[in-house]
Amino acid sequence: MKAAIITKYKQITPMVTEVPVPTIAPTDVLVKIVAASVNPIDLKTKDGDLRLLLQYTMPLIMGSDFAGVITAVGDQVPDFKVGDAVYGRAPKDRIGTFAEFIAIDHQAIALKPANLNFEEAAAIPLVGLTSYQALHDIMNIQPGQKVFIPGGSGGIGIIAIQLAKYFGAYVATTTSAKHFDLVQSLGADKIIDYHQQDFTDVLSHYDAVLDTRGGQSLEAAFQIIKPGGQIVSIAGLPNARFGKDYGLPIWKQWLLGLATRKLSRLEQQAQATYSFLFMQPSGQQLVRLRQLIEQGVIKPVVDRIIPLTDINAALEYSHSGHTTGKIIISIQPN
Template sequence: MQAALIHSYKQKELELTSVPIPDINSNDVLVKIIAASINPLDLRTMAGGLKMLLHYDMPLILGNDFAGEVVAVGSKVTQFKVGDEVFGRPRKDRIGTFAEYIAVNTEDIALKPKNLTFQEAAAIPLVGLTSYQALHDLMDLKPGKKVLIQAGSGGVGSIAIQIAKQLGAFVATTTSSKNVEFVKSLGADQIIDYHKENFANVLTDYDAVFDTLGDKNLEQSFKIVKPSGKIVSVSGLPDAKFGKSYGLPYWKQFLLKVATRNLSKLEKETQVQYNFLFMKPSGKQLSLLTEWIEKDQVRPIIDRVFDLNDINDALNYSRSGHAKGKIIININ
């Protein structure tokens, strides 16, 4: 099968090459991938920037989510059959969706929403799960709570706004002038043009911030959240608490503790809780998202579609940092 892979970290471009179709384990299905999506995680993985959290053997096929059709099932699989249309985010040690086939554990997939094309479905898994886990699992957003979602026009932000609205929250978001109407159409209640205003000077008394930007934006978030409120970041530094829950060795937890002492200080000063989120695969949560999608309450946002042969152009577009929604790769 055709696959896009790297032989070592810091390789500039993905190499398109022919590799064997993967074997399946008893709890796996083999999926013929029809579409995949680009995530900034692909760029970070290529650059070797996540070696502290993820260790990969080379060569490594990249790609973290997909939609496609089941073409074979493992001996213990009962909930999926050949011909099922599915979508998913494979677990971190079994990525590789920039390829014609993937062997994936059935816990990591769900039936594709019936009202979506494969391209649309591939836009959902990683960003949909990330947003659900931040807004529902960690923040426990309830009707009337106020949340700031950073970068509302991005792959994560554009689905997070819609999920936060489903949970009944009041949603503020940051974006640039060209995307104001777009984020409004997704349900944002208050919009801050980040080129003109600093959110930290405009918003107060928020219950939560979903930080997708990190650095200064993350630090400034502490200014706008109420005591006992929460900040969930997917772009800031992982802290020692995360390191422990992720099962990192003690020395790595210690390094994270040192690296995030500024955030710990801010937590103490403001009584706001900081959580780093590293999203997890979950077929069950994809099925929950499907209920909203099939009722047209949440929709995928696609910016551009590239063919697998042009995957390096797609990665370069993602690198620009200005995608509006998701970048899709047509595979089969």
């Protein structure tokens, strides 16, 4: 089968080459991938930026999420059959969706939303699960709460705004002026052009921030959070608490604690809670997302569709940091 692989970290461009079709374990299904989506984690994985949390053996097939059709089912898979159209986020130790087939545990997938085509469905798993786990599982957003989601026109922002509105929140976001209509159509209540205005000049006393930017933007979020509020970052530094929960060895927890001393100080000063989220694959939560999509609560936004053979152009575009929604990789026809 065709797959986009790297043979070492920091390889400048992955190459599309022939590799064997994977074999399935008893709890796996084999999926013929129709479409996959690009996520910033693809470049971070390629460059080895996540080696503290994830280590891969080479060669590595890139890509984290997908939509496709089941072509084989393991002996211990009770809930899927050949021919089912599914979508999913591959478990982190077995990624590889920029490929014609993937062998994947049945617990990481769900039936594809019926009202989406494969390209649209591939736009959901990673960003949908991340947004749901941040806003629902960790923050438990309640009606009337004020939530700030920077980067409203990005892969995460687009889904997170819609979910936060579904949970009844008042949502503020940042983006460029050219995306105002889009984020407004998703339900954003307060839109700030980050080129023109600093969000700390406009927002205050927020219940929650879903930080998608990290760095100074994350630090600035402590200025707008109210006492007792929550900041969940998916782009900043993991703290020692995260390292402990993630099961990292003590010395790595210590390193994270050292690296996040400033965040801990800001957390104390603001009397708020800081957490880092590293999203988890979950077939069950993809079922919940499917329901919300089929009810019209959430819709994906596809920026462009690029064939697998042009994977490097897709990664380069993702690297620009200015996509509108998701870049989709078309792998093969259904």
